[in-house]
Amino acid sequence: MSLRYLIAEKAFSKIDIFEQGDNVGGIWNYSGTDYSIRVPIPQTNPRYGFGGNPDPQQLDESITTSSPTEPFGLAFETPLYDNLETNIPHFLMQYSDKAFPADAPLFPSCEMVLRYIEEYAEGVRHLIRFQTQVVDVRLCDGDSAESDKWSVTTRDLQSGKMNVGIYDAVMVANGHYTVPHVPDIKGVKEWNIAYPGAIIHSKAYRNPQSFRDKKVLLVGNSASGVDIGVQIGRECKLLLLSSRSESQFGQTTVNWKEDVPEVLEFLQAETYDRAVRLKDGRIEEGIDAVVFCTGYFFSLPFLESLKPQIVTDGLRVRDTYQHMFYIEHPTLAFPVLNCRIIPFTLAENQCAVIARIWSGRLSLPSKDEMRKWEQDQINQQGGGRKFHVLKFPLDAEMLHMLYEWAQSAKKIKHLENNGTGKMGKFWDKRESWMRSKLPEIKKAYAERGFRRFNIRSAEELGFAYEEKDR
Numbered sequence: 001m002s003l004r005y006l007i008a009e010k011a012f013s014k015i016d017i018f019e020q021g022d023n024v025g026g027i028w029n030y031s032g033t034d035y036s037i038r039v040p041i042p043q044t045n046p047r048y049g050f051g052g053n054p055d056p057q058q059l060d061e062s063i064t065t066s067s068p069t070e071p072f073g074l075a076f077e078t079p080l081y082d083n084l085e086t087n088i089p090h091f092l093m094q095y096s097d098k099a100f101p102a103d104a105p106l107f108p109s110c111e112m113v114l115r116y117i118e119e120y121a122e123g124v125r126h127l128i129r130f131q132t133q134v135v136d137v138r139l140c141d142g143d144s145a146e147s148d149k150w151s152v153t154t155r156d157l158q159s160g161k162m163n164v165g166i167y168d169a170v171m172v173a174n175g176h177y178t179v180p181h182v183p184d185i186k187g188v189k190e191w192n193i194a195y196p197g198a199i200i201h202s203k204a205y206r207n208p209q210s211f212r213d214k215k216v217l218l219v220g221n222s223a224s225g226v227d228i229g230v231q232i233g234r235e236c237k238l239l240l241l242s243s244r245s246e247s248q249f250g251q252t253t254v255n256w257k258e259d260v261p262e263v264l265e266f267l268q269a270e271t272y273d274r275a276v277r278l279k280d281g282r283i284e285e286g287i288d289a290v291v292f293c294t295g296y297f298f299s300l301p302f303l304e305s306l307k308p309q310i311v312t313d314g315l316r317v318r319d320t321y322q323h324m325f326y327i328e329h330p331t332l333a334f335p336v337l338n339c340r341i342i343p344f345t346l347a348e349n350q351c352a353v354i355a356r357i358w359s360g361r362l363s364l365p366s367k368d369e370m371r372k373w374e375q376d377q378i379n380q381q382g383g384g385r386k387f388h389v390l391k392f393p394l395d396a397e398m399l400h401m402l403y404e405w406a407q408s409a410k411k412i413k414h415l416e417n418n419g420t421g422k423m424g425k426f427w428d429k430r431e432s433w434m435r436s437k438l439p440e441i442k443k444a445y446a447e448r449g450f451r452r453f454n455i456r457s458a459e460e461l462g463f464a465y466e467e468k469d470r
Helices: 001-008 072-075 110-120 189-195 223-233 343-359 367-381 392-405 429-436 438-446 451-452
Strands: 018-020 128-130 132-139 150-156 162-165 200-201 213-220 239-244 257-260 263-266 277-279 289-292
Touching: 018 132, 018 392, 128 150, 189 200, 189 263, 213 223, 223 289, 392 429, 429 438
Parallel strands: 018 128, 200 289, 213 239, 213 289, 239 257
Antiparallel strands: 132 150, 150 162, 263 277
């Protein structure tokens, strides 16, 4: 998608897209769990799975083979699982210039999303270098003729050959669902040793069959937590859903699930039988399996050369303006760092702005102003995990701000939309209202059971927008 916006500017002589997989779609490509199943418990290291990156000046050109170390294989595994459906209705999820098929269920399957992305990539696929891994991205030597440009080191995963290219700008669109986070709760390490294989992170989850007739503790109640909980709940004896706060996705009361408080401690086997202590003091025994749906770290191992580090504790990407531009050198950009958003549409509007700034049709404020924006964001959201969170209506405000920013660019006669250039999405009143009702829509959809696959619109579930709903 970013490629389409860069091409639409008609201002760049060369655009390279590097993709380490063999297909478009990123996390929407189903994979196994050879590496994710072996994630250490706890897992609190945002650099887990990545060794030091080579200095491109010291590369051995004779290298012809290369294979990832065991933990590095995490980068090739996605968090998809069997029967995964989106938690976003297709009319909000889709790109501005391509609708989902008319017969698509309101919340499409992961297979349907992958087909949608593959179709969207038609026409530009030939510009993507597949099975090419980005190993290192760094600024060129300040004393060279290429000062302020970027040196990008890549590895051909078929031959193992390394290559170094020089670029005026770099867009990092690798997502943030690679390195799992498993919190260091008291006793969890010892509990995992005592009951090997009983604890996994949601990235290693694929289907509910292994939880049949078991008592399961699931930690976390965001989108994956709720959805995986429903799947496991159909097979297990009892599901204990532990969370710190109420889920934004809405839940139905069922006899196979019990909501419990936060887990404070995993208790020793010598004293209790597979037990945990909850925040309210209650001790729950006889737990057969634990699934941590506790999210991921931001991890950018190929940018380790930047000083100061832009990823430290893995909770956010530092030194960014509007969650997109690296303040010190804005020729480095990061679309879709944000969480609790509608990713496809936000990515469109972000890339529309990035492309216009790099083509010279828009400009950025001074570095001081950009740093002030970041500090203001820290003051409002905090400097940790919540920094990139844009829960509705913040995501709508950001979407519309970006659209208007892109629209304000200098017009060039030969560009589309009467010189304005390729535009993304601006939610109308109905779409904004539907976004506000998303948790209720998803809940109503799930309550239809297998009949939900025949539902094509939110209106069929009773969510019909009327002007009075403003």
